[in-house]
Amino acid sequence: MEGNMNLTLKVWRQKNKKTAGKIETYQLTGISPDMSFLEMFDVLNEQLINEGQQPIAFDHDCREGICGMCSMYINGRPHGPKDAVTTCQLHMRSFSDGDTIVVEPWRAKAFPIIKDLVVDRSAFDRIQAAGGYISVNTGNAQDANSLPIAKDAADEAFSAAACIGCGACVAACKNASAMLFVSAKVSQLSLLPQGQPERTMRAERMVAQMDEEGFGACTNTGACSAECPKEISLEHIARLNREYLGAKVSSDKV
């Protein structure tokens, strides 16, 4: 035992997508405030294994806040109580001894549950494949400095490109809308000169794919941006709306 925090965990358990799930309650003792939230889960899982119970399945990989794989809905908030951090970078010092912590998976129709806290986010990959790119084959590029880009535009594109694709925006939204995710990519590419040739098609295609995946509509409540671990701004949704509207008005493809 390394610390002195005692916790009650209520965690969503579900064997697979076909069976019904339910909340199970676990007691944990000796948690150190220096542990990360996922390290606390490691302790819990080790305890479950020792008791002969199946450990809790959860997604995680880099554990430094950049891969976007971790995805826990903690006490009613995606990635927990602190702003601008992912679950893996949340530390137990953000909780108190004696706390009860409720952990659920991302909840959205477009993110079906695979097991316990693990969901299927492949819809995001399909949206990206629909148009989240610049069509440039390897070998076609001109010298990088032959295309000066104003620092402000580059910085704004970067702030959109910082999206880690974790899906917290969808989980936070009462409509399970993926607008923040889609807008970040559309925005990044529409801000750069390289993205211009496919600008209208990109917005149309990505939005169409988003709708097909079953994500909800955006009603501008802003929960997505408030809960985004990378603080992706609502400004990008506004830009996506302008891009999409412009595309629809000028489109010859409807």
Add this chain to the structure above:
Amino acid sequence: MATSPKLDAKIPDGPLETKWTKYRSTVPLVNPANKRKLDIIVIGTGLAGASAAATLAELGYSVKAFCFQDSARRAHSIAAQGGINAAKNYQNDGDSTFRLFYDTIKGGDYRAREGNVYRLAEVSSGIIDQCVAQGVPFAREYGGLLSNRSFGGTQVQRTFYAAGQTGQQLLLGAYSGLQRQVGLGTVRMYTRHEMLDVVVIDGKCRGIIARNLITGELERHSAHAVLLCSGGYGNVFYLSTNAMGSNVTAAWKAHKKGAFFGNPCFTQIHPTCIPVSGDHQSKLTLMSESLRNDGRIWVPKKQNDTRPANQIPEEERDYYLERRYPAFGNLVPRDIASRAAKERCDAGYGVGTSKMAVYLDYAAAIDRYGKGEVNKLNLHDATPEKIVELGKAVVKEKYGNLFDMYQQITGEDPYEVPMRIYPAVHYTMGGLWVDYNLMTNVPGLYALGEANFSDHGANRLGASALMQGLADGYFVIPYTIGAYLANEIRTTHISTEQAAFVEAENKVKERIAKLLTIKGKTSPEVFHKRLGKIMWDKCGMARNAEGLKEAIKEIQALKKEFWADVKVLGDADEFNPELDKAGRVADFIELGELMCTDALSRNESCGGHFREEYQTEEGEAMRNDENYMFVSAWEHKGESQWELHKEDLIYDNIKIAQRSYK
């Protein structure tokens, strides 16, 4: 000494400067109609894998790509922070292809191949062009042109970056290219799939066995070529900066099917990581090397000094890197910076509660940047507080996300107190042995990026991993694969009903069944931790013959215990991360033994391989060029048995010297 006849590196003849261009124009081509009929499997979707899969599909090959994560975008290249090198010479500070080549060979302590490294330097500048064209938002100057920063082991500014998230931006660029091909139907993407064996038929690699990690189903996939882009094996140490899922399994299966493992003991210990805080720790977090651009590293001059950093006056601080290596200062290569930190801590000068840490201090940089801003803004009567405030803003723009990460993990504010750092396992220079075409000694089986051994010798320079991964995927393999595939156009579809596929699948099935039926008492995680401790203590930053011999015995015992006592719950036909982990740990245990065997056989110190018996009076690594200027390529011969093959390293263009950064 002569190169083993089993190792033909196939370096093209001719002068260094023209080898690649000449080879590129003469390597056999495959016509577009035939490309469609040739299947290529790519394992791993990091920088090497994603760029290779996308580019090969653009060329017209039929590609299948596999990753164990839930999306190709999550591969661990995403976590690379500092930057990517390229010999663009945009700064007009004397950079050139030759200089990048020279720095890389020297940085690798003269244990890398000239031909491969020169090619890497040569294609580096095309990578930046390609990434910008894809929309990668690199940092820029106000004039709109690209910005550069310095990195360790070099005296020019050739590192391109996107804040502290360069790997993320480059990977998302490569991923967008990959998804574009997925959308076009030229790449079939298999996420949450793990490769569990390669299939070799008549001496050629013809496919793989993969496991669908959601359903547990085993799948057979055939191909004319298989590319392993599965990353490095730093997680053999348990604690490392790698992602939790990073593993050696794909490379190890290939090794057991005949592919030689090159220089397995060459591991990179990165000097600037957040120190271990307790036994619960599951991974270590890197603080980018770019921080050494502006940060100054120091320890107190007094042993066991318990005063807080800001109460230790300037004259009582030992800026030991600046003292020992005045020419490169805080920007010495990683192996040297790491050993110097260990030396100070072992001698009792360490800081923090564990005393196993040194300070990385930004106070001087904040002051310098603040004064610069004051000039820019024409503030003649700025107070010291204003200078600090402006300086902090500049530092925030350059390194903000790293500072935030530090604060989140440690609970301390690095704008106010110096960061505490300590070396941690970060990268593995060793990997599958490959020739100039990036093909292993098994025809049709390739290794790219960190998974191969080829470019970094015994120590990798910062910002060179991203360069190598993308060089291999975008600009090398699309050409070199033709040398093999041009002769495969008559091989029509490869049936997965062949005996070799059936047999490989059965072996995989048996192994999974065995893991599940042992029903012992100890979790895979506990075995992994124990392996990591053996490796770190005896095959880590410093090694000696006695310790390595002990380690080999301990690892053999651990392996026996694992196969008698591992506890894996759940079933084979479901989503079961414990089972995935058990298989990976079993492979790490075997790899650990080979790493120790390799470290024991190399009786010299070079780069990241520091044998305590071989050091100069000043404690620097002492190479033995006469007897060890070769690549060790290990052939698997059976349980705990390997045969060593040697590939001589020949330097025609570089004068070999003791590496000096003084």
